[in-house]
Amino acid sequence: MNISKSTLRVISAILTLSILVAPNFTPSVRSQNRATSFEPPPGRDIPRGGTAGGGSRSVGNACSPSKSGVSATLTALSPGGQLGLTQSSRPKFLVYVPQTSAQTMEFSLFDDKMNGVYQMNLPVSNRTGLVSIELPENAPSLVKDKPYYWTVALVCNPNERTKDMVVGGWIEHSELNDSLKQELAKARGLERASLYAQKGFWYDAVNTLVEMQQTEPGNLAIAASWAELLKSVGLDAIANQSTATNY
DSSP states (O other), rough: OOOOOOHHHHHHHHHHHHHHHHHOOOOOOGGGGGGTTTTTTTTTTOTOOOOOBBBOSHHHHHHSSSSGGGGGEEEEESTOOOEEEEEESSSSEEEEEOOOOEEEEEEEEOOOTTTEEEEEEOOOOOOOEEEEEEETTTTTOOOOOOOEEEEEEEESSSTTTGGEEEEEEEEOOOOOHHHHHHHHOOOHHHHHHHHHHHHOHHHHHHHHHHHHHHHHOHHHHHHHHHHHHHHHHTOOGGGTTOOOEEO
């Protein structure tokens, strides 16, 4: 797939920037009341030369109305400098979109060598808050046990793509082992989200909690688990954002 040189330059800049400013994230043993905290999958590191990418990593802020605060920060819901697993070959990607003058948002998917795999443009249409982006049927599905890097860019100036605001993260499609399948079969509600998080299936954990909050928007236990999960990977600034709209 051909992805423009300007886009690749922006991605390269964000990779370098993320290495320098990515928040420190050290896995730790957590007590039972911290069951929704993310634990990186053992032995599954991000590719050499890769980066955290996720969280709040922007190159330029020309299309943001404010230079401070959460409202000015484009944020990918990815687990910091860790690889996040998903059992889906066509997963949903979550991103926090701030108030912006940008009219277009660009989603890109790269392989572990940063070769372009897929790209699509989405209208911003004054959307703010969490948005969910799902790989469409015409996009290549994720190959099992192969890491990918995904990005979302707010196109601030179509004629000067170095002004884009860009965030992203690492993802890998992986099968559930028999033990986890058995545990999930017995689990309900928040237990399922906790199991996903503890076993490294970040994208299944966040999407499970988003779906639960959509059906039970006033449930404080779900809201607390959501905040706990995001804070466990340094996404404190958007831990109170829980309602997602779909593209």
